[in-house]
Amino acid sequence: MIRSGYVHSFETFGSVDGPGIRFVVFLSGCAMRCQYCHNPDTWNMQTGKKFTPKEILESALKYRPYWGKDGGITVSGGEPLLQIDFVTELFRLAKEKGVHTTLDTAGGPYSENPLFQNRFQELMKYTDMVLIDIKELNSERHKELTGIDNAQILAMARHLSDLNKPMWIRHVLVPERTDFDEDLSALQAFINSLHCVEKVEVLPYHTLGVFKWEDMGMEYPLVGIEPPTKTRVENAKKILGCIK
């Protein structure tokens, strides 16, 4: 059952989306509506171009000479879990070739529903690492920021922890939205409760994607919010214990 997936774009030289140099597949389609999203052009799945897992793997393998010991494929988005079976097939083929696989997800579609769970288990068989965005630990603030609450996302993190899946946790630091000491401390406590978190990263909010909102004729929700100061970034890193 080789199904096509909807792909927004490829980046042959991803060096921050998982270990080493990565071939990054940005899938299209996301149900979250994060106010700071820098890729709103990936929200609509139908705008993507269709590719089969095999086609993508073939493209990716052309860059294997650059991967060294650590690199591989990262599937990002959009939200890759919206096309979970497609990602599973891609990763299954990748593992056949011994390629390191990383899933970059915000966890929105995660659910306890047994049907989803079966598919998720299957995906995890072929996934070496998961990058999780945790946007806010305060559920209300999370909902305001993204349109959904964070219960499923935290559940996914716990589940991955139970599976002993290596994880990187990433937190986008947005002034007035995700930069509250008490929430950061709570996030740190949550992370501490997980196994296998190999890295915690603070990604300072930037405005490089704003033009895309304008191109798409949408109003940018964070007008007037500037990137965080260096001090706040350092503060967040300290609270989250990024610096090992």
Next chain:
Amino acid sequence: MLNFKQWNGFRGRIWKEKVDVREFIQKNYVPYDGDESFLKGPTDATNQLWKTLQTLQKEERKKGGVLDMETEQVSDLDVYGPGYIDEVNKELEKIVGLQTDKPLKRAFMPYGGIKVAESACHSYGYVPSEKLMEIFTKYHKTHNDGVFDIYTSEMKKARSNKIITGLPDAYGRGRIVGDYRRVALYGIDALIEAKTRDFHETEHHGMRSGDFRLREEVAEQIKALKGMKKMAQVYGFDISQPAKDAREAVQWVYFGYLAAIKTQNGAAMSVGRIGAFLDIYIQRDLEQGNITEVEAQELIDHMIMKFRMVKYARISAYNELFSGDPVWATLVVGGLGQDGRSLVSKTDFRILHTLNNMGPSPEPNMTVLYSSRLSQAFKKFSAHLSIETSSIQYENDDVMRPIWGDDYSICCCVSATQTGKEIQFFGARANMAKCLLYAITGGVDDKTREQVGPAYRPIDGDILEYDDFMGKFDQMMEWLAGLYVGTLNMIHYMHDKYYYEAAEMALINTDVRRTFATGMAGFSHVVDSISAMKYAKVRIIRDETGFPVDYETEGDYPRYGNDDDRADDIAVWLLHAFMEKLRKCHTYRDSEATTSILTITSNVVYGKATGATPDGRKDGEALAPGANPSYKAEKNGLLASLNSLTKLPYEEALDGISNTQTINPGALGHTKEERMQTLINVLDGYFDQGAHHLNVNVFGVEKLIDAMEHPEKEEYANFTIRVSGYAVKFIDLTREQQMDVIARTVHANM
């Protein structure tokens, strides 16, 4: 067999029987696979000299680019007394010797062309003496006059319409690297003896003009060797014997190079490959306790400081072509030997370390001969310096070694040449984008509307049909190749006659191999234009007279730089097709034709002279530099772009395939360690797939814009960037070129 007491402790026999520096290196060098922790910082003397030199460089900038100029005498080996960076503190200089009597003062060098020498003076408010002008206009002919005496009218037209461009017909051709190490290893007297033997061996019955020429050349070489001794004597050194220690070895090598730059003003005056060689002397002195590491580093620092000072009097048009006053004092480090041992010595580290001790600098043109098999420590050190200084270029030792052996130098920006055994006839570029337009217009120039090429039938329809075009393009390339090589043949004949490189050739085997280096400009635009014709629909837009002035493309087409075979195959075809046509031509002195895809900063000037092309490039817009994909063509990130380049076979472009990439530091990773490892992985992957060259710049576009707006800021005084085949201080580029650099893709992650 020769034997000198200066050779005590050196192993090997063959290099004592005949001049063979490579053999000496192989028998005596010690590969170093450790890290950089042994390196030492600058001495007080180094700091003080470098500070003085920087002050002079600032004054030079303030004065419009030239500090001082000679107007009374013609540069030669023995016309000047000694010159120092700082006359008062001359004892600080461990390595001595200047081109003239004062630092940064430009010599008067008329043999390439008196007109250019004169207007170079005028450009900066100087006037050459009447006596000199009289001699070189009335009594002594120059290279430039010789060439223009014999150029055909077609050649002159092709030249002034810039389809053949950047020709070395008014100054030194350069690109000849003397084996300067010979001066240190053998001393001048032994070299004179060897050349004298060669001279006598040319004698035979029935000698003809070719023999006469050779005898005259060798006689000139012997004179030059004697001149070198005098030149060194001025500084109190007797170089008739071999160097006895590290300091002398460095000094002797530098004297060899100094002889070259005092007598020739070639576009490229490379230093060559001296790391492992000098290391043998330094190692011997260290082991015997004669010097310390601090002193060893000081010798290297002071030598490199001299390479940073090489200057020529150039005209303003030259600066537009090759911005930032480059001399391509190219110096290579790294590489592997044919026996599989690394050729990286401690002195290769010391040479790179000058970028730490004295900060970034465009000269010497620092080149790492790369292989994924080099030690991780050396790769890391190079990557670290690339990230910090953007002053290093990388060339693939694994593709060059099989062709040039393991003792080659880079003789220009990126071109390899066997040290001491080979020279190159440098040949500028054919503008392939213009050739493509001539195929459409039937040889009528896109800018001047002059009939320059043969009046073949033009394309008269409104659509550029692929098959129709390809037939015409093939014919036009055939014409261009023939004319181009014919022009270069004349240039090199006259250069040999009026501006022979006696000093450099004296340090090269008499039985020399010659390559004939042509070049292609506008490569990516031709590839993308052909792809547009093949995979989309290209409509010709004509002016009221019916002449094609622009092109409109309907539909998508693959572009070079995206790892898409459909476009990349066209690139491979283009290179192969042009090279085949070049191979068919007779080349001067039975040299071997090669070609390159590199353009230096001249891509801006070439573009200005080139009309709109079918790939969407507008009239007068800069061409993409070297073998780089066109602006905004790269859609799939850095590695896709690199992969396209890896498909171009080096065997078809032995003169080099240059690629310049700028990477945002953030795109290499978050931490210093990550960034180094990412860069190493990029280099490994790129070169393991057979690519030839990569310039690596690491900075964001914000920094470029700020430097352009605020060149006065202290932090930008030495801000160096790599452009096609060399490095340049960013603030020395023209505004146009700065904009061009900024417009190119900076690979960043969001």
